[in-house]
Amino acid sequence: MQDYDYDVIIVGAGPGGSMAAKTAAEAGLDVLLIEKRQEIGAPVRCAEGVSREVLEEFFEIEKSWIAKEVVGAIIYSPDGTQIKMTAKMAGNEVGFVLERKIFDRALARMAARAGADVLVKTTATSMKRSENGVEVELRRMGERFSMKSKLVIGADGVESRVGKWAGIDTTVKIGEIESCVQYLMTGIEFDADYTHFWLGNRYAPGGYIWLFPKGENTANVGIGVLPTKTKKGPKSHLDKFIEERYPEGEIIEVVAGGVPVTGPIETAVADNVMLVGDAARHADPMTGGGIANAIKGGYFAGKVAKEAIDANDFSKEFLRRYDEMWKNDFGETLRRNKIIQKKMLKMDDETINKLMKSISGYDLEQISFRRLMIEMIKKNPRLLWDLRDLFF
Amino acid sequence: MIALPEQKKDGKNNETGKIVIDRYKCAYCAACIAVCKYDANVLIETFVYIDEEKCTLCKACVRACPMQAIEIIETES
Missing domain, CATH: 3.30.9.10 (D-Amino Acid Oxidase, subunit A, domain 2)
Structure with a gap:
């Protein structure tokens, strides 16, 4: 007989981790959410901008956020x-523009209210697979202990350890x-x-x-x-x-x-493991924005966690459906924006001036980003020829 | 052509020295950890621990640090 402490252990209580915890806990799973900092939401490492639509899609927005x-x-x-x-x-x-110190805590509170256990000032120091599960070594205010779960969601940020432990290629050059x-x-x-x-x-x-x-x-x-x-x-x-x-x-x-700003990775899953947010390199390579995709990824990972528990299947092959979900939602945008970012890196300031001047007369109230790019490519075909397939 | 530093047998380049972090400058953001290919550092809340055995002095962390808090100091070899 197998004994598990939790169905899912989620490492990192930023927006991605808390969203995954909330989603999984609301679906009835036993969830542990851990955060290595002593405070959730601080120190902020972020410019705090997020789209209105994504926030409205997932939450009843509170003014204080x-x-x-x-x-x-x-x-x-x-x-x-x-x-x-x-x-x-x-x-x-x-x-x-969010107040992340408030927003991140509100999200963690939602996860807790949905039934997730939360531990702060708690670091995952290593992880090993055991028979049909994962054992995560934790250190909490000097005390070491381990917890066993069926799944681990790594929402442990740009410096993600969970991905490395699980053998997912998240190298940032x-x-x-x-x-x-x-x-x-x-x-x-x-x-x-x-x-x-x-x-x-x-x-x-x-x-x-x-x-x-x-x-x-x-x-x-x-x-x-x-x-x-x-x-x-x-x-x-x-x-x-x-x-x-x-x-x-x-x-x-x-x-x-x-x-x-790596652009989309091949896969954000391994046996028993899913990665979310910056840990999955889901930040937009053109804008650097990461909150919206972290929230979406956390939601998808929470949903897939529930499906995996129901199916009692924690294999990489099963968890691939999480890959499919994030790729279908924002994978293509990550790919496209990586190409644009690479292109922009090659431009000198003169070129940027020229491109900006070429579209400065447009009424941008009425035009989509795609339309704008098409106009810019039309006006500067030699400069931007290699981007045409992305927008036409 | 780009000149690569000579590699020693243990994978370390020929430089002697060690990585030090100016704790007064460090904002413990973990950018240094994200770019370390050798798993030679870890962020313990507000403290970056460096494993000198694993560190190859590749300087990726020195370059990635937003606060320019990391440098290599010479040591006796």
Whole structure:
């Protein structure tokens, strides 16, 4: 006879992990959600932007989660050309700017309310497969113990261990991680109805600078750079930008993080194991946004966990249906945006200026992202010829 | 052509030294752990532990660190 402590152990209580825990617990599974930090939701490693639609699709939104609602995005090219996009076309990372410290806890509370056990300040230190199950070694405030489950969901972030233990190829090469620094700034002037993005090597080699409003005079001002594109590190690039543009501001929080921009991985499952969110490299390689896909992935993984328990089948082959679900939902977008990101990495600032100028006259209230790209390709066929198959 | 550092038999390159993290700069974001191919580091809440036996001094973590908190210091070989 087999004894299990839980049906599912979920490692990591970010949005992906808590969503998986909530979904699995609501389906009646015995769930343990562990978080290595002593606080869920802190420290934040994120710009906190998420699409309105995804949030509305999955939750009854509470006001306290949302720091600021925005109507669109303004993109600035190196020469200052601006493009204004509506939230709808700017996609997954525009709509709401969250208060992650509140949102992440709310999600963990929902998981707990659905019946999940939650342990904070608890790290998974190793994992081994046993007969038809997994044994996870845990360390909690110095105390070591192990728990046995049928499934493990690794929602353990960019530094995922669960994937490595399970033999899933989640390697992040040095050219596939955005090295990011962000300041929560206050006392600065900006249009708080929009998120703002500055493109070009002048600002952020291999990435961009963002400003996400969190209130009228307060915003997340951050940068991501590719380590292969600059030796100076994100912080010095950001400091220079702030010195030029927002010297009057005060920094009230420092945030750092690495965002995986690998594009879709072949599989996010192994026997008894599924990966979710950044651990599954589900962050968007063009925008770096990861919350929406983590929520979706967590939901899918929770659903598949239930199916696997019902079928008493925890094999890689069975869990592949989780791969199918995330690939059907956002796999193609990850693939497409990886191609666009690679293309953008090759562009110098002159080229970015030229492309932005070529579409600056369009009424972007009326146009979709696909339509915009088609127009841009038509106007710059030689520059963008290799992207045509993605949009036509 | 890109010159690769000479490899020793144990997979370490010829550099001597060790990785050190400036704890005052570190924001414990774990970017260094994400890029380590050798499983040579782990984030224990707010503390990055480095396994010097596994570390090959490949510098991936040095480059990925957003806070520029990681460097290689020379040691007597």
